Amino acid sequence: MLQLSSIYRFPLKSSKGESLSQVRLDPLGVEGDRRWMLVDEASGRFLTQRTHPHMSQLSALWNANGGLTLKADGFEALEVPVPQADSDLRGVTIWRDTLRVPDAGDEAAGWLSRFIDQRVRLVHVPLARARTTESGYGRDDDKVAFADGYPLLLIGQASLDDISDKVGRPLEMLRFRPNLVVSGSAAFAEDGWKRVRIGEVEFRVVKSCSRCILTTIDPHTGERDAQREPLNTLMSYRKQEGGTMFGQNLVNDSHGLLEVGMPVTVLE
Template sequence: MPSPVLSELFIYPVKSGAPISLPSAWVETRGLAMDRRFMVCDPEGRFITAREEPRLLKLISTLVHDGLILSAPGKLPIYLHYQDIRDQRQDVQVWNDIVAGKRVPESVDQWLGDYLEQPVHLIYNDPDSYRVAGRTPERPVLFADGYPLLLTNEDSLQAIRDEGVSNIEMRRFRPNVVIKGVQAWAEDSWRRIAIGEVELELVKPCERCVLITRDPLTGEKHPRSEPLRTLARIHRSDDGRVCFGHNLMVTKPGLLTVGEPVTILE
């Protein structure tokens, strides 16, 4: 089998929104540039994800030099200029964490609220929005669920497909870093890897929930709860959790480029 390589890179500018595939991306300790820098919350600051609002999966972000263009079904696109992000800060809740982010213009909140049919705010994670993974000061993170990056393996996905779930795509698992060229589940035994000049620590397997049963393009739920049902049958962590992929911390920042070799350090 050939040596492992980085096969795909994805960012999600808005948490739970549609992905952007990139040929290369800068990664800092908090994660990939522009990955999950924005998050939707309710007026009280509680975060909203595609778990409870699957329409977010169809929220498309287009990166431009001075901002973000948001598009959604049935809506004219709206242009969010970075310079218009307000100085007003709001505390928001991400799981058990409270972090202060910046509010966007009210026109953007209104546009998004009209699409989701509820009052919401879009919050920006600026450099002063400090949050850490596992309450460890040396492990900062943006608006991702818990860790800066998520790695998945193409052959691990193929193992699920081989069980009869042939039409399941990698997008359901919302990775940042996708690798190929190693056997299924090989990543379970890794502790540290290097991709080009970047070094990454595999912290813990990524436990999966019902979100992976929703089509990433339509938001519709799979009638037989796939691929979660098959995954639960064929692959669990040592403590019995249903997992796919691994959460990563960045120990050496740098530029990631699709096609670069992956070196297993430990």
């Protein structure tokens, strides 16, 4: 039987993830997921572990009011409230998208600039200012916060086990930063899914996820793998037109509650 075996949330793009036993979904996917982002102060361009691998050591926990609790070794914890949706707007760029979103203020920017060792700003995206997903996939009105392209990422546990066997050591699921992990399927079975239901929530599978150098960063230490694993191994047998694929991007069509252990049904 297929079941939901893990749930993860990443409140601040490219920071540590939270493992959850249950979570609600809203129009942008997992409630609180990737609603915050770091940008270069001068250019407004987004920052990730691709260029700043030590972001993997930054804890940004989501709270029930939508704010963040920032924590890192050697720093005092900082509570950051949600900024007002239409004040202190800052122009930012994430991939090909440009948008104006609320800035979280000087205290958060100073804290994070010291951690990153670069002048940065922390920004938040309210629902009304969310981006649309990539044209040609899904529906024209599908929305996404600060995730790379889509609201949710699903990976089968057997798929991780397969790449771990080929690399020759157990790999952490957090290297691949999924929201949902499904157990009970064959390796890469999710490649063929088009619609799934978890509990009472239905999802559309819209696009495979192309993987990058970020997968080579140890989520516990922030260090890059000297052999570029597991990316090199993935490239040896998962490279397709459009990239090296691992995991499936989803859009949720309703806003229910998810809980670890719920049954997963492949509808199409």
